[in-house]
Amino acid sequence: MNHSGAANNQRPAVEVTKDRNGIGQVVLRNPRGASARISLHGGQVLSWRTDRGEELLFTSTKAIFKPPHAVRGGIPICFPQFGNRGSLEQHGFARNKIWVIDDNPPPLHPSDSLGKTYVDLLLKSSEEDLKTWPHSFEFRLRVSLAADGYLTMISRIRNINCKPFSFSIAYHTYFCISDISEVRIEGLETLDYLDNLCQKERFTEQGDALTFESEVDRVYLNSKDVIAIFDHERKRTFTIRKEGLPDVVVWNPWEKKSKSMVDFGDEEFKQMLCVDGAAIEKPITLKPGEEWTGRLELSVVPSS
Template sequence: MGHAAVWDPRAAIEITKDWNGVDQIVLRNPQGASARVSLHGGQVTSWRNDRGEELLFTSSKAIFKPPKAMRGGIPICFPQFGNCGSLEQHGFARNKVWTIDDNPPPFHPNDTYGKSFVDLLLKSSEDDLKCWPHSFEFRLRVSLSSDGNLSLISRIRNVNGKPYSFSFAYHTYFSVSDISEVRIEGLETLDYLDNLCQRERFTEQGDAITFESEVDRIYLSSPNCIAILDHERKRTYVIRKEGLPDMVVWNPWEKKSKAMMDLGDEEYKQMLCVDAAAVEKPITLKPGEEWTGRLELAVVPSSFCSDD
């Protein structure tokens, strides 16, 4: 008795349906920040700060119909990133309907304390095994902390009799005021693979990365903390990651945007994808082994300098 004022994270979760009838989970914190996660793809579709401002980009032309992944939010790319072999581009996890995991394995207390969260589960289906013959259990925890930070923890377990490898990315679409006013700090001097030049390897020369044309790069062995500075909005996104050595940076620019059905012609100006990923060296799991990849997103007033 007498503890009624204590915030209960479980009370901060609401399950609703989207317009296709697919369940989505809404997480809220006491300050009024929120996040939405769809069971279609285990995809975060919205992340708002305590003023209700949307921090993730979603295309006005996004197609919200399974089996297509929605253009925006945070699609999960597994078991591959990119387009190779018989699998669909960026793998199948983002096109599957996940379930709510009622019996998740224990997490570290820091992953639970003061957070509203949901645990999702995806297991390999008969269809998946036809195109990718490896059994897995993919557990995803999405949480919203009391200070409004969004975090995603993925745990992938090999329940196969043999080792296998996969690549992975949290394909995060950030909402920005104007792509030509944005810069990324923390990737200076790194080597990257350029997807616009058959994945040829280059070394980043600039002080900070700025945008004046199409960019599609995989930065290798990147630091675990990088920042996206949006001058016009005077806001900085801080990306922290663990278990994910690469950072993918993508903006389709004008010509490619016009060719994409589910992206408005001018919308490239309002978006920037910066993905914590494991692409260059795939992750290999022995039977029974589990891999964990974490992403934490925060928004702070500019100017912020990464101290990592």
């Protein structure tokens, strides 16, 4: 796990370090020099860079990196609750817990590690969690970086309880964009969505592509498994591929909401867009001993 700079660049590398608050971080690098940085606080991906060093995820300049705050940016994991749809704290507790590196994980499908640099993280229910959410679980998260720079997150959630439980989950991905008024999302046409700005009322998407000129906070239901974000100005396209995650959250706080958030700059809404793979509308129920798997793969290409 040593790190000796560029000389080491020819092979995939996994490096374990600490941030300035002493919280463990894992840095994944592929042979071409792309990288991903994951914090053990929340199992949260904080950075995903191309082999040219371009940052693909947005993190606020005002983000707070000290627990118990979740970091404003990257890819926080909302589990076992999304938003305020339940009795727990906003977006559940997983993003505020310290995860551990699992050095000896149960095997995944072989193709999920082939040619990839990866780390397996584990979160188990603590005594404290059981007081607010009385269900024993194991949440395994594999974050991997492929040779082509694709970032994949595979969640495996197992019920180790003697009774069933239900949960919601979202990978709350903050994409870094050139300008919110210059991007469009394709893949959500004709879908029904719940509008959080209208008391979760249900509407149907009418546009051919989603563009932005005001605050948006929606959960699109039963979407297809590939969504694309086109960033015209930066001439690049993000592709989101997902399995086991039927819903897509789209969020941008716009001007007024931005000013009310302490950990977010007033003008930063222009440089970010959240598009999440999620399972929200119909929570997932696991019987005792049962396991659920959800997978998210993010890729970026220069647009032609």
